[in-house]
Amino acid sequence: MASPPSFLLDKCPLLEDPIASLEPNTDSMSDLEVERVLAGTKSTIEALFRDYGSVGGSVGIARNGKHTFIEFGSQDPTTNEPVDRDTIYLISSMAKPFTSLAVAMLANDDKIDISLTSPVKNFLPELQGNDFLAHTGQPITIADLLNHQSDFLRCTNLWESPNGFIPWQDVAPLLSLFQTLPRNPKFRYPHCFRHARNYSNESYALLAEIVERLTGKPWTRFIRDRILRPLGLTSTVVGLTESEHAERGQPGSSKIALSFAVPVSETLSRLSAAHGDAAAYDVVHPWVINNLPQLTAQRVSPSQARHAAAGTLSSTPIGAAAGIMSSARDLLKFYEHFMEVYNDVEKGRDQGQAATNGTGQPTDVDRIRQGMATLHGHIKDMMAADESCTYAAGWNTVNVPWDPKSATRWPGADGDNSRRIEKSTREMGQPSSAAAEAWHFLQQQHGPDTTAPTTQKETELALFHGGNMVGATSFCLLLPARQAAVVVLCNTRGFFVDAANLAGMLLSECLFRGPQGDEMAALCARTRATAAHLAASYVRDLQRYELVLARDYYSLPVLDASKNGGDCEYASCCGTFQLVPGVVARVSWAPAPAGASASEAGDIDGNCNVNGGANNSETRGGRRQLTLALNGQPAWAYPLRLKTGCSPRHNSCIMTFAMPMGELVRAGVGGNNRLEARDFEVTFRNTAATAVDGLPLPTQFQELVWVFDRSWLADPHSLEGVDLGAFTFRRLSPGGPGV
Structure with missing residues (x-):
């Protein structure tokens, strides 16, 4: 067997033979003690949390009915209050299996006319006439939403916001969007859905709305009453009322963890000082191993957790995709039921048919298990139809051990880790085997040898899901046939x-x-090497992003508060622009952050003109800057930066609301999905005037264009011939002073 790529061997002498031929050891699994696994891996897991800035985490393992837990770090480093198995974290996208279960339970209710094959338009008539499945021409079904199989555009950018704010409080804007948006050309053929499914939080918001319309109650109430309470999941919360918040305690209490993010500025400064502003990966990788500073997370407040769990029982439908909070103990209870049902189905045992308590009707738990059986049946059907199916019924799906030469996704490499493994190995010019070696888990064989024939081996289903949101990361993986599951919850968005x-x-x-013995030590060493690879990939991409942002855009001048933008040429950009009803962008002069440095573009005079390019350090307290607020919400506004070569004196003007990562991290936003300034470019267009240099300014820009679906921007040719009217926000209100 060939040796691993060199970038994995640095500083990791144990990566050679001990696991080169390691295969699943089902005999030893029967006698395996979870405590031994935890003892052998604990120091490595502690190092992962410590070295990359995570504040606290709770780990739970279930096997054959036994639950074992370990904890790392604290809820709050200032108090050192420890986390435990009952600490409540935001689980982000790990909420999706709860939502899929709610839908499956309704599909088993004789009083409700719905099935997984039902067209969505039967329940959301606003979507009548939109099929969203270009490759079939068929209307989208409930199962399609559960499986992320649609070709409508990804709209996550429209509701993503720092400081935990979730702007959409009902589903109306989504329905309005889906009536007007074009299809995404990336998803024209069946294989696109199998291998690169159009992952969509909005799909689960639509499912939540369907649950509400069919039951006549908020989806949060259904989750609480029909799933959480019967299963005794007392530390799993959604849609808390104010009185319930008072009872449970605020984030930072003994029950709900605070949220943190890891700063990046010091790392970038040290790297630039050592190697300049454009270091190659083969330079960055050893530097990260030897020079990564001690990372101290900073608190994100208000946290996403506070907003996700707060409010009323009619909380935002986006919460169905990412707004549930839970503990390690509760999640293992939930997953254990799921795995028990899987094995009952595989052995031909019925689910929930026996009447109890003399009622002649299934109990609440029986109904839950019926719903789980329906989901397992759907997953099995999807995998039987195409074993490369990567997502079904609220779960990432994969058969393990997997073959790196034939699979298209790495099992468990979710979220930021998945994107970095894929991107870095591709840009390094490494073959797919190198990518597979970088993510070495659950493979049929180890090493980059692609010439040896693949041996057909028996596989089993693994289900997994991750979650990444402001101030929280989470992950779980289930091996149902073995009644084994792992869950890890963390109160930090790690970024690195x-x-x-x-x-x-x-x-x-x-x-x-x-x-x-040595095999476990080798696995731990590989894991540490993979972590260094991931961190180096992030640091390199981050440095490149900061360089592009500084080179291609410059900060707009900052006004005295008394000027308020009234005599500034950029006042032509101000106003409220609407894409569709309920989706607006507000451009205005907002207070600059207290203590922030003055505009990098230079000093300004009373007419908002830039004088020179000096980098002055005057603070901006009491001053104003041009900002864009999505959905018109004042909770957060992104400062706008002007693209080099553009001017508001032209008929069109390009700006970006991308920000230096140091500023985004302070607000709890970041990660690989933010590292393209172009993704956040907006173009102001003037349709009424013909102003050019030397002529009077246009009174107002009438349109703001933003292509918010990143998958379009990934292919520069995808926008050729596309009518940008679908991405055009049109002015609702005049601009000028005070806007």
Whole structure:
């Protein structure tokens, strides 16, 4: 077997032979003690959390009915209050299996006319006439939403916002969008859905709305009453009322964890001082291993957790995709039911048919298990139809051990880790085997040898999901046939490395293979090497992003508060612009952050003109800057930067609301999905005037264009011939002073 790529061997002498031929050890699994796995991996997991800045995490393992837990770090480093198995974290996208279960339960209700094959338009008539499945010409079904199989555009950018604010409080803007948006040309053919499914939080918001219309109650009430309460999940919360918040305590209490993010500025400064502003990966990788500073997370407040769990029982439908909070203990209870049902289905046992308590009707728990059986049946059907199916019924799906030469996704490499493995190996010019070696978990064989024939081996289903949101990361993986599951919850958005995901995969590998002695040590060493690879990839991409942002855009001048933008040429950009009803962008002069440095473009005079290019350090307290607020919400506004060569004296003017990562991290936003300034470019267009240099300014720009679906921007040719009217926000209100 060939040796791993050199970038994995640095500083990791144990990566050679001990696991080169390691295969699942089902015999040892029967006798494997979870405590031994935890003892053998604990120091590595502690290092992942510590070295990459995570504040605290709770880890749980279930096997054959036994639950075991370990904890790392604290809820709050200022108080050192420890986390435990009952600490409540935001689980972000790990909320999706709860929502899919709610839908499946309704599909089993004789009083409600819905099935997984029902067209969505039957329940959301606003979508009548929109099929959203260009490759079939068929109307989108409930199952399509559950499986992320649609070709409507990704709209996540429209509701993404720092400081935990979730702007959409009902589903109306989404329905309005889907009536008007074009299809995404990336998803024209069936294989696109199988291998690169159009992952969409908005799909789950639509499912929440369907649950509400069919039951006549908020989806949060259904989740609480029909799933959480019967299963005794007392530390799983959604849609808390104010009185319930008072009872449970605010984030930072003994029950709900605070949220943190990891700063990046010091790392970039040290790298630039050592190697300049455009270091190559082969320079960055050893530098990260040897010079990464001690990372101290900073609190994100208000946190996404506070907003996700707060408010009323009619909380935002986006919460169905990412707004549930839970604990390690509760999630293992939930997953154990799921795995028990899987094995009952596989053995031909009925689910929930026996009447109890003399009522002649299934109990609430029976109904839950019926719903789980329906989901398992759907997953099995999807995998039977195409074993490369990567998502079904609210779960990432994969058969393990997997073959790196034939699979298109790495099992468990979710979120930021998945994007970095894929991107960095592709840009390094490495073959797919190198990518597979970088993500070494749950493979049929180890090493980059692609010439040896693949041996047909028996596989089993693994289900996994991750979650990444403001101030929180989470991960779980289930091996239902073995009644084994791993869950890792963390109160930090790590950015450098998703430590929850990586720790969870290490434990999953150990549960799957049952390694002994040197084999487990080798797995731990590989995991540390993978972490260094992921961190180096992020630092390099981050440095490149900052360089592009500084080179291609410059900060707009900052006004005295008394001027308020009234005599500034950029006042022509101000106003409220609407894409569709309920989706607006507000451009205005907003107070600059207290203590922030003055405009990098230079000093300004009373007419808002830039004088020179001096980098002055005057603070901006009491001053104003041009900002864009999505959905018109004042909770947060992104400062706008002008693209080099553009001017508001032209008929069109390009700006970006991308920000230096140091500023975004302070607000709890960041990650690989933010590292393209072009993704956040907006173009102001003037349709009424013909102003050019030397002529009077246009009174107002009438339109603001933003192509918010990143998958369009990934291919420069995808916008050729596309009518940008679908991405055009049109002015609703005049601009000028005070806007």
